[in-house]
Amino acid sequence: MDTEFPGVIHLPQKHHTQLTNAERYALLKANVDDLHPIQLGLTLSDSAGNLPDLGTGGAVRYIWDAYDFGYLVKILTGRRLPNYLDEFTALVRVFFGYNIFDMKHMIKFCHGLYGGLDRVAGTLQVNRVVGLSHQAGSDSLLTMQAFNRMKEVFFSEDAYEEHAGIIFGLESN
Numbered sequence: 001m002d003t004e005f006p007g008v009i010h011l012p013q014k015h016h017t018q019l020t021n022a023e024r025y026a027l028l029k030a031n032v033d034d035l036h037p038i039q040l041g042l043t044l045s046d047s048a049g050n051l052p053d054l055g056t057g058g059a060v061r062y063i064w065d066a067y068d069f070g071y072l073v074k075i076l077t078g079r080r081l082p083n084y085l086d087e088f089t090a091l092v093r094v095f096f097g098y099n100i101f102d103m104k105h106m107i108k109f110c111h112g113l114y115g116g117l118d119r120v121a122g123t124l125q126v127n128r129v130v131g132l133s134h135q136a137g138s139d140s141l142l143t144m145q146a147f148n149r150m151k152e153v154f155f156s157e158d159a160y161e162e163h164a165g166i167i168f169g170l171e172s173n
Contacts (some may be wrong), residue, residue, distance in 0.1 A: 002139035041136030104168035
């Protein structure tokens with residue numbers, strides 16, 4: 001999944017590394033509440049990265065950024081985001097379950113991976129197959145393909161599953 005949005009209008013009062021999870025969520029909430037998404041891109045696949053054949057189910061959810069879930073929760077509820085991080089997390093689980101994987105969180109455990117989606121995909125030797133950077137559909141597909149390559153290179157068997165349900169910047173303390 002990927003969203004394209006106009007940026008941010010609310011900035012932190014201190015360096016982002018000094019923010020607590022609650023402060024990061026408050027910043028996300030303020031920006032998502034006051035802005036509107038431009039595009040939403042969804043890529044559906046099974047856990048092996050196979051695209052749907054109309055008979056598959058149980059899709060795994062891949063994201064690149066907490067803002068993706070913020071905007072999607074806003075779209076699905078038609079409301080401003082909840083006031084507290086635990087309420088937001090509960091809504092994410094209601095809509096998407098626990099089988100979500102945030103690549104920004106996971107690349108912290110992959111030696112040599114860093115940067116944005118295009119840089120990570122390039123390092124993993126995954127090529128964009130359709131569209132351009134910052135087009136939600138194209139970024140969504142690239143995220144899924146990069147995630148699957150990251151699993152192959154950095155995680156043995158199902159070891160990546162220990163990262164399920166963790167959203168970068170909103171992790172539990």
